[in-house]
Amino acid sequence: MATIKDIAAYCHVAVSTVSRVLNDHPDVSADTRRKVLNAARILHYVPNNAARDLVLPQSDTIGLVVRGAENPFFTPIIRAVEKSCGAKGYAMALHQIPVGADEVGEGAELVQSKRLKGLILLGGRYDYTREDVIALGVPFVCCTYTNHFGDLDPAAFSSVSIDDEGEGYRATTMLIEHGHAKIAILLDSKDDRSISERRYRGYCKALSEAGIAIDEGLVCETVDFSMSAAFERATRLLAERPDVTAIFAVADTMAIAAMKAIANAGLSIPQDISVIAIDGIEMSLYTVPTLTTLAQPQAMIGEKTVEILVDVLDNAAPSSHVRLETTLRPGGTVGRVHP
Amino acid sequence: MATIKDIAAYCHVAVSTVSRVLNDHPDVSADTRRKVLNAARILHYVPNNAARDLVLPQSDTIGLVVRGAENPFFTPIIRAVEKSCGAKGYAMALHQIPVGADEVGEGAELVQSKRLKGLILLGGRYDYTREDVIALGVPFVCCTYTNHFGDLDPAAFSSVSIDDEGEGYRATTMLIEHGHAKIAILLDSKDDRSISERRYRGYCKALSEAGIAIDEGLVCETVDFSMSAAFERATRLLAERPDVTAIFAVADTMAIAAMKAIANAGLSIPQDISVIAIDGIEMSLYTVPTLTTLAQPQAMIGEKTVEILVDVLDNAAPSSHVRLETTLRPGGTVGRVHP
DNA sequence: GATGTGGTTGGAAACGTTTCCAGTAACGTT
DNA sequence: AACGTTACTGGAAACGTTTCCAACCACATC
Numbered sequence: 001m002a003t004i005k006d007i008a009a010y011c012h013v014a015v016s017t018v019s020r021v022l023n024d025h026p027d028v029s030a031d032t033r034r035k036v037l038n039a040a041r042i043l044h045y046v047p048n049n050a051a052r053d054l055v056l057p058q059s060d061t062i063g064l065v066v067r068g069a070e071n072p073f074f075t076p077i078i079r080a081v082e083k084s085c086g087a088k089g090y091a092m093a094l095h096q097i098p099v100g101a102d103e104v105g106e107g108a109e110l111v112q113s114k115r116l117k118g119l120i121l122l123g124g125r126y127d128y129t130r131e132d133v134i135a136l137g138v139p140f141v142c143c144t145y146t147n148h149f150g151d152l153d154p155a156a157f158s159s160v161s162i163d164d165e166g167e168g169y170r171a172t173t174m175l176i177e178h179g180h181a182k183i184a185i186l187l188d189s190k191d192d193r194s195i196s197e198r199r200y201r202g203y204c205k206a207l208s209e210a211g212i213a214i215d216e217g218l219v220c221e222t223v224d225f226s227m228s229a230a231f232e233r234a235t236r237l238l239a240e241r242p243d244v245t246a247i248f249a250v251a252d253t254m255a256i257a258a259m260k261a262i263a264n265a266g267l268s269i270p271q272d273i274s275v276i277a278i279d280g281i282e283m284s285l286y287t288v289p290t291l292t293t294l295a296q297p298q299a300m301i302g303e304k305t306v307e308i309l310v311d312v313l314d315n316a317a318p319s320s321h322v323r324l325e326t327t328l329r330p331g332g333t334v335g336r337v338h339p
Numbered sequence: 340m341a342t343i344k345d346i347a348a349y350c351h352v353a354v355s356t357v358s359r360v361l362n363d364h365p366d367v368s369a370d371t372r373r374k375v376l377n378a379a380r381i382l383h384y385v386p387n388n389a390a391r392d393l394v395l396p397q398s399d400t401i402g403l404v405v406r407g408a409e410n411p412f413f414t415p416i417i418r419a420v421e422k423s424c425g426a427k428g429y430a431m432a433l434h435q436i437p438v439g440a441d442e443v444g445e446g447a448e449l450v451q452s453k454r455l456k457g458l459i460l461l462g463g464r465y466d467y468t469r470e471d472v473i474a475l476g477v478p479f480v481c482c483t484y485t486n487h488f489g490d491l492d493p494a495a496f497s498s499v500s501i502d503d504e505g506e507g508y509r510a511t512t513m514l515i516e517h518g519h520a521k522i523a524i525l526l527d528s529k530d531d532r533s534i535s536e537r538r539y540r541g542y543c544k545a546l547s548e549a550g551i552a553i554d555e556g557l558v559c560e561t562v563d564f565s566m567s568a569a570f571e572r573a574t575r576l577l578a579e580r581p582d583v584t585a586i587f588a589v590a591d592t593m594a595i596a597a598m599k600a601i602a603n604a605g606l607s608i609p610q611d612i613s614v615i616a617i618d619g620i621e622m623s624l625y626t627v628p629t630l631t632t633l634a635q636p637q638a639m640i641g642e643k644t645v646e647i648l649v650d651v652l653d654n655a656a657p658s659s660h661v662r663l664e665t666t667l668r669p670g671g672t673v674g675r676v677h678p
Numbered sequence: 679g680a681t682g683t684g685g686t687t688g689g690a691a692a693c694g695t696t697t698c699c700a701g702t703a704a705c706g707t708t
Numbered sequence: 709a710a711c712g713t714t715a716c717t718g719g720a721a722a723c724g725t726t727t728c729c730a731a732c733c734a735c736a737t738c
Contacts, residue, residue: 354726390725393724394727
């Protein structure tokens with residue numbers, strides 16, 4: 001494996017000169033540059049990242065901690081993050097953790113051992129303290145969620161997310177406009193710091209504005225965005241509450257599980273029950289009927305996240321909080337309520 | 340950030356001693372060991388991987404190159420690989436590449452720049468030459484596919500896959516046993532080196548054994564395992580060939596796309612058309628009706644792959660080629676042909 | 679008392695890279 | 709002729725770790 005030294009020997013120059021060429025430093029003659037570049041090609045030089053990382057204060061690697069990566073919603077985002085990192089000269093280190101794990105703790109360890117320059121937290125819960133964030137020691141971006149509470153200085157981190165409350169409101173409103181009143185919500189958790197809690201708030205807001213009281217029996221909590229849990233819960237809902245006419249699922253995966261439960265119960269969509277969701281995974285284009293969903297711009301989320309982080313890293317830009325828009329992807333799962 | 344030197348200073352010992360303790364070398368007194376370990380804890384020591392990787396001939400990192408990671412089939416495998424790597428003291432470096440990319444070339448570069456110890460190629464095509472493999476320079480495992488041709492010494496690499504031809508045969512046979520004769524196959528590519536080609540062979544074998552001639556109009560090639568391509572192709576099939584009574588899709592994702600096409604055509608599953616597939620992704624449990632599929636043991640595939648590779652790396656075990664069994668996951672998409 | 683022996687420790691080199699500092703040569707200015 | 713400037717280059721230290729080799733000590737053996 002050719003090293004920088006081999007190139008130096010080959011060209012009869014010093015290693016420092018080679019290094020300068022390879023790093024596009026000025027102050028090196030065109031002639032030398034050509035010679036070195038040529039030698040690098042001939043000797044099949046590939047830089048040794050370990051050595052570079054060692055001497056540099058930090059490596060050019062961004063960590064991506066994904067909580068609950070089994071959700072297909074994240075797949076295109078992860079892909080976009082890796083791609084964008086590459087385009088900006090960064091490497092990505094992926095770390096998938098179980099839904100129950102401590103993302104910031106895991107992240108901090110990752111940062112230290114791999115000397116990461118920055119961190120992206122994808123699909124987590126906002127339950128960090130100021131100390132946790134300081135312990136991270138590097139800039140980070142919350143991707144697909146944020147700290148709604150303002151109990152942490154917004155300048156201390158960045159975020160890219162949709163307006164969860166607004167979108168929850170929008171989805172619920174759409175059902176109300178179709179005449180529904182007995183609207184169930186299928187969500188991960190009502191927990192304050194959960195990613196889906198704000199969508200639940202939007203749901204509550206839409207209902208109360210329409211003069212509909214929150215019916216606890218229609219609020220279906222599950223766990224971990226698991227499809228099987230969502231399926232079980234939806235099945236139970238349909239058995240217990242034959243009066244329900246619509247379901248708002250906070251994630252496409254959960255909606256798809258609910259649609260299966262509805263079919264099993266012998267009900268039709270949207271004649272008997274309407275379904276709407278948020279996310280816009282590819283699979284939801286292929287359900288029967290096609291799922292009506294507020295689609296998040298997944299690729300853009302990934303790109304924007306990297307862009308923000310790299311801007312902070314390279315240009316010392318201030319942290320920012322980006323809100324992206326969803327797009328209503330009309331399907332066939334929302335209909336007028338039966339008279 | 341505490342280094343090994345800080346610990347040495349703190350304990351009044353040499354760095355070499357600290358290193359020995361941290362690496363569980365013998366030849367260090369219980370007393371010193373205790374002292375050093377204690378200091379490491381107090382100073383929040385986290386090893387610097389870059390430094391370790393630099394001095395060690397190779398890093399303890401295994402590369403995972405995934406081609407076409409948008410397929411949800413791979414997600415649980417990737418997760419299992421990362422988990423198993425962690426359990427065995429290795430780190431995983433993920434590299435997702437487009438379906439069209441050169442996996443071995445990309446892999447080789449990854450290996451060199453990150454000084455990887457081994458490589459896993461997930462979901463690729465077997466089109467390497469002997470030279471490509473030598474250029475890799477490290478042991479590698481083909482995951483979910485293999486070189487069927489024997490034009491490469493089996494001792495030169497390992498593989499973990501199902502018996503693609505056998506499973507293709509099994510799926511097709513199941514349709515034949517239900518009385519079907521006009522059986523279409525929906526596949527990625529008939530290309531020799533494609534991952535799905537062997538399943539197509541099994542399809543051909545089953546048909547010819549049953550005395551059914553291959554009808555080229557029922558052999559539906561698409562591209563890249565894309566759902567949209569599969570949907571288009573299935574739609575065209577149904578329009579052109581109203582006589583078709585069953586579809587064998589080589590992947591669950593393609594089957595789901597086909598089911599949508601079938602519904603759009605106003606046909607019922609399984610009354611008008613039966614569908615069977617291979618893979619067993621989670622989503623296929625939630626289609627209506629539930630997809631009948633030959634489920635691959637995804638987690639086990641990931642674990643086994645790592646196990647084999649680590650065995651080669653740690654114990655200089657010979658390379659091996661593992662065949663795993665699928666499990667028939669009966670759904671509601673296969674029925675008897677209409678008289 | 680000299681010599682081994684074994685367990686434990688320290689010192690130093692090495693890994694491949696970046697970067698600071700000093701040095702050289704060529705050239706123009708006074 | 710002496711000097712400064714500019715453009716380029718070389719030397720060497722540094723990053724944090726592992727590992728080889730030498731050294732030390734205590735103890736037993738001859």
